[in-house]
Amino acid sequence: MKRILLSATILFFVGSIISSCAKRSSTTGFKYNDPKYGGFEAHNFEGQPTGPNLVLVEGGTYTMGTTEQDVTFEFHNVPRRVTVSSMYMDETEVSNLHYREYLYWLTRAFYADFPDVVKRAYPDTLVWRDELAYNEPYVEYYFRYPSYDNYPVVGISWLQATEYARWRTDRVNENILNDKGIVDVNINSLNEDNFNTESYLYGQYTTGVQKGLKDYSPEAGDSKEGRQVKMEDGVLLPDYRLPTEAEWEYAALGLIGNQVENNEMLTDRRLYPWDGNTLREPSSKERWAQGGMLANYKRGRGDYAGLAGKLNDNSIVTAPIYSYMPNDYGLFNMAGNVNEWVMDVYRPLTYYDMDDLNPFRGNEFEVRELDEEGLVAEKDSVGRIKYRPQKDEEVVNRRNYKKGDEKNYVDGDSISLAYYDYAKTTLISDKSRVYKGGSWTDEAFWLSPGARRYLEEDQSTATLGFRCCMIRLGGDVDNFTKGGNQFKKTEKQAKVNKKMRKQSN
DSSP, X not given: OHHHHHHHHHHHHHHHHHHHHHOBOTTTOOBSSOGGGTOOOOOOOOOOOOOTTEEEEOOEEEEESOOSOOTTOOOOSOOEEEEEOOEEEESSOOBHHHHHHHHHHHHHHHTTTOHHHHHHHXXXXXXXXXXXXXXXXXXXXXXXXXXXXXXXXXXXXXXXXXXXXXXHHHHHHHHHHHHTTSBOOOTTOOGGGSOOHHHHHTTOOOTTBOOOBOOOSGGGTTOSSOBOOOGGGTOXXXXXXXXXXXXXXXXXXXXXXXXXXXXSOBSOOOSSSSSSSOSBOOOOSSTTTTTOXXXXXXXXXXXXXXXXXXXXXXXXXXXXXXXXXOOTTSOSOSSSSSEEEEEEEOOTTTTTTSOSBSOXXXXXXXXXXXXXXXXXXXXXXXXOOOEEEOOGGGGTTOSSOSOSBOTTTTTTSTTSSOOOOBTTTBSOOTTEEEEESOOTTSOGGXXXXXXXXXXXXXXXXXXXXXXXXXXXXXXXXXXXSTTTTHHHHHHHHHHHHHHHHHHHO
């Protein structure tokens, strides 16, 4: 096995050297990166880099759906075989500290002229209140007091989580360009002048630009100004976003840990993100972890953490984001602690008619707004490129989809038997979004990755948070070797987890 990996690594580097020396088109013979031949560029791209807080989740096939008993006989999560593309997933839930950084940035950039942008982003701290409980200290302190910096943010709606992911994309890419000396981080940028990835790519961001990449076009001549980064350069990362339900469930199960070496099979399915049917660590090389709880959940009525002096999960409400052992992908708290939003619109029978590759319900296709000359329209007042919903008549001749809004495809539209009359015959609507994972106030049933519930996209609870995801572009495995350093990273995270646990004790 080691010999195979070594050979693959050698071939990769040899291929890189050959391609860097040749720099000619294999179809025309024209030289790449040469003004005399038109200046068409080709790069020795080593593969998509890993963004902050992300872990590579190698894609593959798995049986998606419930592994627990369907006690309510809803039949809305029947097991079926699907395939999920490789992706990157946040190793932890987004914390209070992470989200406060977001609010700080929004306040600095928008509050003077667009205070509503900031107000809409604030978490609902009143989610901690209950008619027959005293939780006012959490209302006042949970989000802001530094003791809770590394605890998962709650009181966040699906809409707010989606906006956070968009903001994070821009900050990460701005930092990448700043590190390369291409764009200055302008801390005084306001409103439409703030850095936005898409507006930069369309040439509508010019604030704080330092220098560009080498320009091989004949028009550039001897100019040293260079050109701005393009998508084709592979410098900028794809969008951070919420994971789809299929992606989240696949990453949570961590079935890579159950794969038999040199055999395309898994030993068995998993009830939880770990092996076995118990919620305690049965055995471990680390003695401190043996017998410890594997998740933060409610053991039974009135039992949120066990007895004083020997607390089971060490957390009466939420736990720090690096608590408990990570799963085989190196992801923390994919069961328990807080439930997590996913992208999908909820439907009870959502998988009977869904694709078996990257299944998802919730597509609302959009197109960029164009000006009178057919070019991308000027960015809006907060610096973003403008989009509009795609009209049905614009896709009438397409074979792969027929409508701009496909949330109700074969489940709520005119060709199906279902009809969702919200608040009259059902609590399901086009704004109902799926959440998964179980929380500190849920019993073990909801910790199974196949379990699913829903909530309106503009609502929030004290038990619901989120983490971000990013598509893996190009090869589905690590840039250098199959499997990469995934398990080494998991081992490193386990040491961090051990340190966090000692501190909490």
